[in-house]
Amino acid sequence: MLLTALLTLMTLLFGYRLLRFFTNYLEARRIGLPIVITPFTWQDSFWILFGPRFSWIRCLPFGLGSWYKYSYMGWTLHDRYQTYARLGTKAITVVSPGRNEIMLGDADAITEVAGRYKKWNRPRQLYKVFATFGENVDSVNGDNWQRHRKVTGHGFREHNNKLVWESATKQAREWMATWDSPNSERSMKIIEEDINTIAMNVLMFASFGQDYGFVDGGTKDVPSGHTKSFREIMPFMLKNVGLAWATRSFTLPKMLEPKSLATLRETKNELFQYFDESLRKADGDFVKSFVEANENEKKGGRQHLTKDELFGNMYMIQLAGFDTTSNAMLLTMALLATHPEVQEWIFEELGQVEAYEDTYPAAIRCRAAMHETLRMYSTAPGIVRHSSNIETINIGGKRVIVPAETFVSVNFTGHHHDPDVWGPDVHDWKPQRWVETVDGKEQFKQSPDVLAWSIGPRICPGKKFSQVEYTAVVSTLLRQYRFEASASLHDAFNDFKFVVAPKIKRPIIDAASIKFIRRQTKSV
Numbered sequence: 123m124l125l126t127a128l129l130t131l132m133t134l135l136f137g138y139r140l141l142r143f144f145t146n147y148l149e150a151r152r153i154g155l156p157i158v159i160t161p162f163t164w165q166d167s168f169w170i171l172f173g174p175r176f177s178w179i180r181c182l183p184f185g186l187g188s189w190y191k192y193s194y195m196g197w198t199l200h201d202r203y204q205t206y207a208r209l210g211t212k213a214i215t216v217v218s219p220g221r222n223e224i225m226l227g228d229a230d231a232i233t234e235v236a237g238r239y240k241k242w243n244r245p246r247q248l249y250k251v252f253a254t255f256g257e258n259v260d261s262v263n264g265d266n267w268q269r270h271r272k273v274t275g276h277g278f279r280e281h282n283n284k285l286v287w288e289s290a291t292k293q294a295r296e297w298m299a300t301w302d303s304p305n306s307e308r309s310m311k312i313i314e315e316d317i318n319t320i321a322m323n324v325l326m327f328a329s330f331g332q333d334y335g336f337v338d339g340g341t342k343d344v345p346s347g348h349t350k351s352f353r354e355i356m357p358f359m360l361k362n363v364g365l366a367w368a369t370r371s372f373t374l375p376k377m378l379e380p381k382s383l384a385t386l387r388e389t390k391n392e393l394f395q396y397f398d399e400s401l402r403k404a405d406g407d408f409v410k411s412f413v414e415a416n417e418n419e420k421k422g423g424r425q426h427l428t429k430d431e432l433f434g435n436m437y438m439i440q441l442a443g444f445d446t447t448s449n450a451m452l453l454t455m456a457l458l459a460t461h462p463e464v465q466e467w468i469f470e471e472l473g474q475v476e477a478y479e480d481t482y483p484a485a486i487r488c489r490a491a492m493h494e495t496l497r498m499y500s501t502a503p504g505i506v507r508h509s510s511n512i513e514t515i516n517i518g519g520k521r522v523i524v525p526a527e528t529f530v531s532v533n534f535t536g537h538h539h540d541p542d543v544w545g546p547d548v549h550d551w552k553p554q555r556w557v558e559t560v561d562g563k564e565q566f567k568q569s570p571d572v573l574a575w576s577i578g579p580r581i582c583p584g585k586k587f588s589q590v591e592y593t594a595v596v597s598t599l600l601r602q603y604r605f606e607a608s609a610s611l612h613d614a615f616n617d618f619k620f621v622v623a624p625k626i627k628r629p630i631i632d633a634a635s636i637k638f639i640r641r642q643t644k645s646v
């Protein structure tokens with residue numbers, strides 16, 4: 123009986139997915155872009171969980187498993203420009219039983235979609251998970267988004283960038299002080315942990331004014347009325363955003379609640395307590411500027427943010443600013459270690475001075491390394507938009523009709539590997555491509571631009587924050603040390619599994635290491 127019910131359910135589900143697949147296929151034919159098909163995608167939660175166990179599918183004969191590469195989240199990081207090159211296009215439609223997804227690699231089409239934030243919205247179903255702690259600038263659309271962006275935008279001022287610089291430089295110095303010998307060798311795993319510590323400490327300083335040391339990390343710093351330190355709570359809540367969202371609307375009776383959920387609930391309450399205290403004291407530059415900007419909106423009779431929304435934004439800034447920047451720094455360390463000539467090229471431009479006003483604007487080569495790293499390995503492989511109406515997009519000189527609710531994704535990685543845009547050396551990590559000499563003076567080349575921080579009105583507000591943090595850390599380290607890659611680190615870059623993006627596994631890089639060799643000159 124149970125078996126029959128189960129079989130019927132599975133047959134119905136299969137039939138439904140088949141039907142959806144065929145209607146989507148017909149719709150994609152009408153869109154008119156080249157098509158790739160896959161029975162599963164990142165839109166299927168079960169496939170996100172179990173898909174990696176089926177990676178053998180890609181090895182099936184006669185191309186039977188060729189769909190697998192389009193089925194997992196972040197597939198563009200592996201594919202780069204291959205599918206566009208194979209199909210002779212810069213835009214494709216991915217057809218599956220979920221929603222059709224147009225993947226844009228064409229620069230003009232990307233500018234059109236990213237530029238029209240009122241028409242092309244972030245799909246609510248994908249971003250609501252980020253609103254667990256309150257609606258915020260990332261989770262809303264349209265006029266509501268403008269309201270959030272106006273208040274939160276005040277946090278990203280020049281004064282904050284200076285604080286970021288000072289904090290990141292201090293953290294990097296304290297990190298170097300832990301390297302026990304002049305030729306200290308560290309595994310990538312440890313380097314990753316250390317860079318995460320730096321990124322978290324910088325964010326917490328710039329946001330909440332909490333000045334944690336690199337070594338003690340503030341995890342033992344538990345103020346009265348609390349059971350855990352703020353520094354300990356924050357990474358825990360960033361790691362558990364999905365679980366916090368899934369359990370947001372119910373609380374199990376105490377005797378039925380597993381320990382993990384009880385810890386999550388208690389930690390979340392304590393985070394709110396910290397947020398509340400921080401808001402009341404207007405602690406830290408971000409929070410202070412949010413509070414000031416919000417009060418001004420209130421006084422002017424304009425729409426301000428509620429307390430929940432302020433909390434939501436305080437959380438979102440941590441979520442958006444942590445992994446992205448730390449991954450960029452981690453990858454750069456690996457890339458620099460495998461490209462000693464680039465280390466020397468950057469070292470040449472570094473002077474003795476470390477003050478923000480002097481060093482940051484002059485660190486053109488260092489910023490070039492960041493752009494080039496994010497061009498090749500964007501920490502976010504793209505952004506997704508949709509519209510509830512039928513829309514059109516100009517793709518390659520043709521007006522393409524896009525049915526309502528179709529996902530339209532800006533494929534950063536695809537665009538970043540387009541040889542027509544970047545030249546034949548598109549697959550080489552070459553920070554030099556970002557620097558040009560005009561009238562005997564080096565300057566940063568603005569065009570073509572990297573899309574890693576997105577473009578248009580919703581461009582990442584933390585772009586300069588991350589550039590300042592990155593430059594402070596990388597230049598402080600390079601001024602004193604040379605990096606030498608282990609053989610396995612060189613191998614990692616040749617392994618197709620080596621993909622760096624949040625939540626994507628890096629099996630080989632964990633075994634790799636970097637040796638830090640102290641320089642004789644320019645130490646401070």
Ligand code: HEM
Binds near residue numbers: 259443501579
């Ligand atoms: C390498 C570092 C970073 C990268 C690559 C990056 C990338 C991005 C991208 C691609 C978006 C989506 C834009 C869109 O949908 O069009 C975004 C949004 C956002 N980022 Fe960043 N980001 C970085 C660092 C930061 C930092 C350090 C912060 C804050 C301290 C931050 C805060 C935000 C916020 C609040 C949003 C939402 C903006 C909105 O929707 O208006 N990001 N970022």
